[in-house]
Amino acid sequence: MNDDRYEIRFGGSGGQGIILAAVIVAEAAAVYDHKYVSQTQSYGPEARGGKSKAEVVISSREIDYPKVIKMDFLLAMNQTALDAYFYDFKPNGLLVVDSTFVEQLPTSRVIAIPFTRMARELGRELVANVVALGAVGRLCPAVSEDSLQKAVLNRVPPKTVELNSRAFAAGAEAAAAFDLSSLPRSITPDEEQEI
Amino acid sequence: MTEKTIAESARLRHEYLRHDKKFPHVWCPGCGIGIILGSLIRAVDRLGLNKDKLVLASGIGCSGRLPVYVDFNTIHTTHGRALTFATGIKLANPALNVITVMGDGDATAIGGNHFIHAARRNINLTAIIINNQIYGMTGGQYSPTTPYGSLSATSTYGHIEHAFSISDLAITAGASYVAKGTVYHVPALDKLITGGIEKEGFSVIEIMSNCHTQYGRRNKMPDPVTMMKWFRDQAVSVTKAAKMAPDELAEKFIIGVLADRDKPSYTTEYQHIRDRALKVAKNE
Amino acid sequence: MGCEQSGKTCLLQGNEAIVEGALAAGCRFFAGYPITPASEIAELMSMRLPEVGGAFIQMEDEIAGIGAVIGASLAGVKSLTATSGPGFSLMQENLGFACITETPCVIVNVMRGGPSTGLPTSPAQGDVMQARWGTHGTHPIIVLSVSSVIDSFEVTIHAFNISEKYRIPVILLSDEVVAHTRESITIPDKSEFEVVNRIRPGVPPEWFHPYEDNSRGVPPMAAFGDGYRHHITGLVHDVHGYPTQRPDEIDAFQRRQFRKITNGFSEIQMTRSVMLDDADIAVIAYGSVSRSALRAIKMARERGIKAGLLHLTTLFPFPRRIVDPVLRKCRAVLVPEMNLGQISREVKRVNLSAKVEKLNRLDGQLITPEEIFEKLLTL
Numbered sequence: 117m118n119d120d121r122y123e124i125r126f127g128g129s130g131g132q133g134i135i136l137a138a139v140i141v142a143e144a145a146a147v148y149d150h151k152y153v154s155q156t157q158s159y160g161p162e163a164r165g166g167k168s169k170a171e172v173v174i175s176s177r178e179i180d181y182p183k184v185i186k187m188d189f190l191l192a193m194n195q196t197a198l199d200a201y202f203y204d205f206k207p208n209g210l211l212v213v214d215s216t217f218v219e220q221l222p223t224s225r226v227i228a229i230p231f232t233r234m235a236r237e238l239g240r241e242l243v244a245n246v247v248a249l250g251a252v253g254r255l256c257p258a259v260s261e262d263s264l265q266k267a268v269l270n271r272v273p274p275k276t277v278e279l280n281s282r283a284f285a286a287g288a289e290a291a292a293a294f295d296l297s298s299l300p301r302s303i304t305p306d307e308e309q310e311i
Numbered sequence: 312m313t314e315k316t317i318a319e320s321a322r323l324r325h326e327y328l329r330h331d332k333k334f335p336h337v338w339c340p341g342c343g344i345g346i347i348l349g350s351l352i353r354a355v356d357r358l359g360l361n362k363d364k365l366v367l368a369s370g371i372g373c374s375g376r377l378p379v380y381v382d383f384n385t386i387h388t389t390h391g392r393a394l395t396f397a398t399g400i401k402l403a404n405p406a407l408n409v410i411t412v413m414g415d416g417d418a419t420a421i422g423g424n425h426f427i428h429a430a431r432r433n434i435n436l437t438a439i440i441i442n443n444q445i446y447g448m449t450g451g452q453y454s455p456t457t458p459y460g461s462l463s464a465t466s467t468y469g470h471i472e473h474a475f476s477i478s479d480l481a482i483t484a485g486a487s488y489v490a491k492g493t494v495y496h497v498p499a500l501d502k503l504i505t506g507g508i509e510k511e512g513f514s515v516i517e518i519m520s521n522c523h524t525q526y527g528r529r530n531k532m533p534d535p536v537t538m539m540k541w542f543r544d545q546a547v548s549v550t551k552a553a554k555m556a557p558d559e560l561a562e563k564f565i566i567g568v569l570a571d572r573d574k575p576s577y578t579t580e581y582q583h584i585r586d587r588a589l590k591v592a593k594n595e
Numbered sequence: 596m597g598c599e600q601s602g603k604t605c606l607l608q609g610n611e612a613i614v615e616g617a618l619a620a621g622c623r624f625f626a627g628y629p630i631t632p633a634s635e636i637a638e639l640m641s642m643r644l645p646e647v648g649g650a651f652i653q654m655e656d657e658i659a660g661i662g663a664v665i666g667a668s669l670a671g672v673k674s675l676t677a678t679s680g681p682g683f684s685l686m687q688e689n690l691g692f693a694c695i696t697e698t699p700c701v702i703v704n705v706m707r708g709g710p711s712t713g714l715p716t717s718p719a720q721g722d723v724m725q726a727r728w729g730t731h732g733t734h735p736i737i738v739l740s741v742s743s744v745i746d747s748f749e750v751t752i753h754a755f756n757i758s759e760k761y762r763i764p765v766i767l768l769s770d771e772v773v774a775h776t777r778e779s780i781t782i783p784d785k786s787e788f789e790v791v792n793r794i795r796p797g798v799p800p801e802w803f804h805p806y807e808d809n810s811r812g813v814p815p816m817a818a819f820g821d822g823y824r825h826h827i828t829g830l831v832h833d834v835h836g837y838p839t840q841r842p843d844e845i846d847a848f849q850r851r852q853f854r855k856i857t858n859g860f861s862e863i864q865m866t867r868s869v870m871l872d873d874a875d876i877a878v879i880a881y882g883s884v885s886r887s888a889l890r891a892i893k894m895a896r897e898r899g900i901k902a903g904l905l906h907l908t909t910l911f912p913f914p915r916r917i918v919d920p921v922l923r924k925c926r927a928v929l930v931p932e933m934n935l936g937q938i939s940r941e942v943k944r945v946n947l948s949a950k951v952e953k954l955n956r957l958d959g960q961l962i963t964p965e966e967i968f969e970k971l972l973t974l
Contacts, residue, residue: 117894139777143606146779153606155777158716180890181964182743182776182883329826332837363822368666379826379837384819386669387828388662389692395659399666399674400819402650403624407670407820425662428655581650588645 121179122258124172124189125204127197128214133245134193138170140249140267141259145174148263154182169201174258189256191248192218193231208302212251212291214244225299227255229290235283243283246272250287255296261288327352327362329382337376341535343494343520347441348377350497351410354504366409368397370417372448373522374441377412391422394429397436405435405578410508415442416454419477423455430484433512435576439504440477440515443522451525462529477517482570487512489570493519493542496566506568512576519546519564604781609747609773610635610677613703614643615782616751617675621790622701623649624674626663628656628682631715632771633705636677657682661689661702668693668700669827671818673755677703680713680722683729690764691730692829694852697762697806697816699793701754706770706882706933708959717959718771720882720933726766727911733849735856737761737863738911740768740881744778749788750865750908756791757863761855762813768910770933772883772961796823804834808847812855856912864914867906870896874903876974877925879918879942881907884931884962891967902971910938915945922949927974929954931962950974 124141128134135157142155157170171184186206192198194217202222205211211223216232229251235244249268253261265284272280338344355365367378371390378385384407388396393411401409418426418440429436445463446452453463456474463470481489488510492500500518507514521527521538532538549567552560607615613636617625625640627633637653644651650667654660657678664674678686683704693700706722708714726738739754741747751767758765796803796815805825806814817823830838831845839845856863870892871877880888885906895902905921907914922928922945930939931954943951954970956962 117890117897139606142777142779146606147604150604151779153777153779155606156772157775179778180893181887182772182778183961185964331835362824364820366819379828382824384824385826386666386819387826387830389688389829392658392662392689395654395662395689396666396669398652398654398659399624399626399663399668400670401666402626402652402663403667403670403672403674404818404820424655425659428659581645585645585648588642592646 120176121185122174122188123184123186124174124191124256124258125184125187125201126170126191126193127201128168128193129197130166130168132168132193133242134168135170136271137191137245137249138172140271141252141264142172143271144263144267145172145259148266149260151176152179154179156183167197167200169197188258189252191252193244193248195219198222210255210296210299212248212255214248225302227251227291227294229287231287234286234290238279238283238286240279243280246280246283247287247290250284250289251291252287253284254288254291255294323352323356327355327382328380332380336380338373339524341521341523342373343443343518343522343535344373344377344441346494346497347412347439347500347518347520348380350500350504351412351439352381353501354508357501357505358508360408360508364407366397366400366407368393368400368409368411370413370422372414372417372446374412374414374417391417391420392425393417394422394425394436394438398429398434401434401436401578402581405582408508409435410437410439412439412441414447414454415440415444415456415477416446419455419475419480427480427484430481430486430513430515432577433485433487433574435511435513435578437507437514437516439507440517441520442477442517443520443526444474445522445526447522447525451529457526461526463526478515478569481515481517485513486515486570487572487574487576488514488568489517490515490568491517491519491564491566493546493566494521495539495542496546499566503568506571510571511579512574602781602784604779606777607744607780608635608775608777609741609744609769610705610775611639612744612747612780613677613741613751613767613769614639616748617701617755618643618647619748619782619785619788619790620673620752620755621792622673622675622755623647624651624664624667624672625649625676626652626654626667626674627660627676627678628654630657630679630682632707632774633677633679633682633703635774636703640675657685658689661686661693661700664700664702665689665693665696665698668698669696669819671821673699673759675701675703677705679705679707679715680709681711683722683725687729687731691732691734693764694730694734694736695829695831696827697814697852698764699758699762699816701751701758701765701767703767703769705774706768714959716771718883718933718961719957719959720768720770720884720937722768723910723934723937726768735763735853736911737763737765737856737909738768739765739865739908740910741773741908742882742885742906743773744776744780746908747773748780748782752788752790753865756789757859759793760791760813761859761863762793762816763856768882770882795821800824805836806832806848807834808851812851812858860912860916863909863912864917865908866914866917867908869904869906871903871905871921873901875901875925876927876929876971877903877905877921878929878931878967878971879905879907879921879938880931881910881938884933887962887964888931888967890964891971894964894968895971900971907938913941913945915941918942918945922946922951926950927952929967929970929974931955931967931970933957933962
């Protein structure tokens with residue numbers, strides 16, 4: 117299909133700030149990068165603890181179908197969410213996991229960073245999603261790191277700006293340690309790849 | 312009637328009844344609703360209210376047909392819902408004086424939820440509830456205020472449910488003003504309605520009225536006069552009741568102003584919300 | 596939340612865009628009752644309305660919500676309520692009151708799976724026929740649908756405009772996907788869209804007949820408090836607004852209701868055609884499903900299939916004059932819906948000899964572009 121959809125999915129458990137993280141990515145792309153975005157989510161009836169999934173589609177053109185078709189980017193904050201939401205992963209997609217909670221990796225195109233552990237070390241486990249966003253800003257080509265940082269700091273309560281900017285920086289720095297080009301180009305061999 | 316009262320009555324009719332509305336009205340001869348309509352008109356006249364700014368809303372049933380005859384802004388809504396429409400009208404234009412008139416079934420069966428919440432919210436409306444203890448228009452089925460043991464079209468073996476007191480309900484739910492009257496005690500009724508309209512907040516005036524056609528006929532009070540006598544004998548004024556023992560009051564009901572409390576009405580409170588919201592919006 | 600500034604780009608949910616659209620259209624009253632997936636509309640309204648001098652009230656149930664909305668409109672204020680399936684069912688009686696009294700108001704129904712409590716957090720399109728026929732008795736009604744955030748803003752403005760112009764309740768059908776999808780939107784400046792207000796009487800009060808016919812079939816509407824003391828009733832009424840049982844008056848009243856809408860078909864019936872000019876196969880879709888359909892026809896085009904899309908914004912009065920040529924021109928038409936076939940019946944009724952195929956999902960999931968594409972390959 118002749119378009120440049122970039123499809124992102126975030127998965128975690130309710131209360132981990134998954135939806136907020138996706139909203140922030142969407143805001144960064146829409147408001148600061150002036151791209152078309154569509155952000156959706158699905159959740160169960162429980163407010164806390166259940167699986168939660170949020171998606172962002174980013175494109176330079178108007179977006180028709182608003183949900184993810186084939187993922188370019190999956191952020192999984194725990195094993196349950198990873199197992200549940202890994203389907204529809206593109207062969208050359210990128211998986212980013214919170215290694216605090218994820219042990220089994222379904223692909224070698226993966227970057228594992230202990231977001232929650234890092235957040236605890238910063239003093240608040242609650243900012244694990246912002247640590248993860250720092251990594252997203254560094255690793256995800258569809259949204260600029262600058263815009264994402266602005267969007268994060270615009271959303272958080274004024275009193276927590278300092279903590280959140282440290283969290284964002286920590287995530288970005290951890291991600292910078294990885295060399296994307298060292299990952300296998302695709303999880304399927306070249307000859308099997310369909311366009 | 313003296314000449315003076317005849318002239319006064321003619322003036323009120325000319326001033327407040329619609330000239331282009333086709334009469335006769337829908338009520339049975341001797342119905343209490345006509346008396347209540349008269350009381351309401353006298354109260355409005357006494358208060359000197361501007362007819363252009365007065366809204367009279369009703370639900371469904373015999374009481375529902377009351378507004379159409381009166382030269383105000385009038386609305387005959389759906390069954391039990393008069394208070395919901397009135398709430399919207401009042402909130403949209405707080406300068407309007409909004410009065411609702413409902414029956415016992417209308418206000419406390421199908422509309423019971425709206426009634427208690429209008430009282431709880433203390434929205435600045437006047438609710439006149441005509442309690443004739445029966446569904447009259449549909450043919451005499453029992454209502455929430457039909458007395459235990461009485462006969463109706465749907466309690467042909469005697470009624471096994473207990474009636475509840477509309478006034479007590481209104482007091483408990485939080486209405487600013489609650490009064491009870493009858494169609495026998497007319498001068499008192501004029502005052503109760505006047506007091507209710509004047510009061511800020513939710514006012515309830517419960518009026519015992521005769522439906523000799525559907526209720527009286529089945530319960531040994533087949534004509535208006537017998538029912539009037541029954542109201543006369545059963546009603547005890549608030550002041551008199553205060554001096555009576557509970558067992559003396561067992562078969563009676565109390566009339567007069569039963570609750571009169573000062574608290575801000577919903578529309579007053581909402582104006583504060585507007586002021587606060589405007590301030591927040593300006594600061595942003 | 597919220598995006599009050601025009602010209603600024605922001606990210607809004609479909610539900611939030613409905614609020615912005617309503618405010619832009621001049622809505623100043625909201626009454627409702629919380630229900631998933633429509634609650635965000637009430638929440639944002641409770642914040643925004645007092646800022647603009649309007650009023651918000653959370654009522655004791657949806658019956659009361661629409662009652663208050665009709666009351667406010669009769670007092671001259673543009674009014675909105677929003678709900679989902681169970682609440683929409685409760686509103687049906689008073690909706691009929693709005694129809695018979697010709698009271699403008701907009702009712703949003705964010706469709707979720709049903710019947711009954713159904714699937715509160717999942718999308719569906721099962722209330723289409725209820726929107727048309729939910730209240731009892733013969734009556735015209737206008738039902739519009741939205742498919743995106745921008746749509747939610749723009750169609751809400753249209754909904755108010757049409758409601759005011761034709762004095763008729765307008766039902767705006769959204770669904771859980773549209774309601775909760777966030778997309779970027781730039782709120783246009785006031786000068787960029789039209790706002791229509793109901794026509795008020797110009798005659799002296801003693802000449803005013805609140806339901807007198809005219810060439811448009813839409814009588815001017817006085818607000819309570821304007822000095823035109825008139826009567827509003829849910830009974831069938833004569834030109835004075837008083838109950839009538841005269842067959843000639845009843846017939847004239849009922850027929851005028853339909854005539855006024857028929858007169859306005861050209862502006863009421865809103866549709867969008869995509870790649871239909873040379874199409875020999877078409878998808879007719881509405882709501883979130885139209886987004887999948889749009890992608891599906893692009894996929895089909897890439898495979899050399901001449902597919903096109905007719906996206907319906909107006910569902911009722913059903914735009915048969917727009918659908919008919921599509922049916923005549925295309926060898927087959929596909930109607931994908933998140934129900935077992937409600938609009939597909941209307942499509943079929945337009946031309947019984949046309950080939951109208953259905954694609955249905957009832958599992959609380961949005962129909963995907965792939966599914967529509969696969970189905971198109973078989974037609």
